[in-house]
Amino acid sequence: MIVIALPDIHGEVSRVREISSELAEADVVLLVGDITHFGREREAQQVVDLIRSGNPRVLAVPGNCDYPDVEDYLIREGLSIHRRNAVLDGVGFVGVGGSLICPGRTPNEASEDDFEQYLAESVSELPPDVPLVLVAHQPPFETVNDMTNIGKHVGSRSVRGFIERHQPLICFTGHIHEGIGVDTIGETKVVNPGPFRNGQYACAKLGDRVEELDIRSVS
Numbered sequence: 046m047i048v049i050a051l052p053d054i055h056g057e058v059s060r061v062r063e064i065s066s067e068l069a070e071a072d073v074v075l076l077v078g079d080i081t082h083f084g085r086e087r088e089a090q091q092v093v094d095l096i097r098s099g100n101p102r103v104l105a106v107p108g109n110c111d112y113p114d115v116e117d118y119l120i121r122e123g124l125s126i127h128r129r130n131a132v133l134d135g136v137g138f139v140g141v142g143g144s145l146i147c148p149g150r151t152p153n154e155a156s157e158d159d160f161e162q163y164l165a166e167s168v169s170e171l172p173p174d175v176p177l178v179l180v181a182h183q184p185p186f187e188t189v190n191d192m193t194n195i196g197k198h199v200g201s202r203s204v205r206g207f208i209e210r211h212q213p214l215i216c217f218t219g220h221i222h223e224g225i226g227v228d229t230i231g232e233t234k235v236v237n238p239g240p241f242r243n244g245q246y247a248c249a250k251l252g253d254r255v256e257e258l259d260i261r262s263v264s
Contacts, residue, residue, distance in 0.1 A: 046134055048178070050247040051096070052077035052219025053240030055110065056088050058095050060244050063263045067248065068099035073133055076124075077219045078108025078142050078182025079240075083152065086118040093124065104131055106142035108182045108220065109151040116142065116153075126180060128166045136251065137175040139167035139213075144183045144220055145201055160203035168211065177213035178251070179204075179233075184218040188228040190237035191221055208233050215255050217247060227258060234258055 049064075049071040061068075068074055074096060081088040089111065097103055106127045107116045119125035126140035141163045143153040155163070160183070168177075184191040184200040185208055191200025199221065208216055208230045215234045225239040234255045239245030244263035250256045 046072045046136060046251045048073055048075060048249045048251060050075040050077050050217040050236070050238065050249070051241040052182070052217070052238065053079045053108065053222060053242055054092055055079050055082040055240065055242040056084055056092060057242040058092055060241065060263045061095050061099065064246065065099050068096065071100055071102075073102045073104060073138070074100050075180050075217055076103065076105035077180055077217050078106050079110045079219065080105065080108065081111050081115060083110050083112070084115065085112050086114045089115040089118050093122070102133070104138050104140070104180065106140040106180050106182055107153055108142060109144035109147060109153045111142075112152045126167070128163045130167055130171050132171070132175060135175065136178055137171050138178045138180060139164070139171070140180040141167060141204065142182050145199070157201060157203045160201050161206070164203060164207045176253070177211055179208065179213040179216040181216055181218050182220050184221055184224060184237055185216065185230060185235060188230070188235050189226040190218050190224040190228055190235055192224050193221060194223045205230060208235070214251055215249055215258070225260065227260070236260065
């Protein structure tokens with residue numbers, strides 16, 4: 046399975062056509078939150094429509110910069126895996142959107158207790174033997190992916206605890222724009238490629254394990 050992950054689009058769709066061939070070859074395209082930049086349903090639809098024109102198989106979680114009606118739109122379109130799951134080609138995709146409380150406050154924030162509940166909901170009724178992929182806008186705590194430019198870890202302990210317990214094949218994350226890189230928690234790969242608004246995205250090939258994982262940049 047080939048997976049393309051696009052975190053932190055922030056409504057900037059100009060780069061989508063530049064990866065049209067990669068999108069077409071993917072088995073699924075993941076939108077890892079902040080689809081819009083403080084936008085509403087209309088803005089989200091514009092982004093999603095362009096991406097689905099390149100690949101109709103899309104799953105998504107909202108980010109902290111997405112207003113609640115963005116999530117409503119994703120649910121209606123059958124794209125949301127926030128607090129829920131989808132099984133594609135024998136792989137379970139589970140997700141959690143939004144972020145922890147931000148210094149400047151944003152439209153879609155939650156507490157650690159909320160995150161723990163949302164993640165528990167995401168795996169409910171999922172077959173226990175299905176390999177998992179986690180899509181979490183908020184990165185797990187104490188990784189390269191949650192470190193700010195002042196050297197502070199600001200990730201979620203609940204997301205990290207979920208990874209430690211369930212050991213998904215991979216966690217695609219974003220939110221912390223400078224937290225670019227690949228880390229591991231147990232057997233789980235964690236990747237934040239940086240914001241797609243800046244041309245950054247992740248590509249993974251999954252089998253029984255993560256066979257290939259690249260952070261790519263639009264040239």
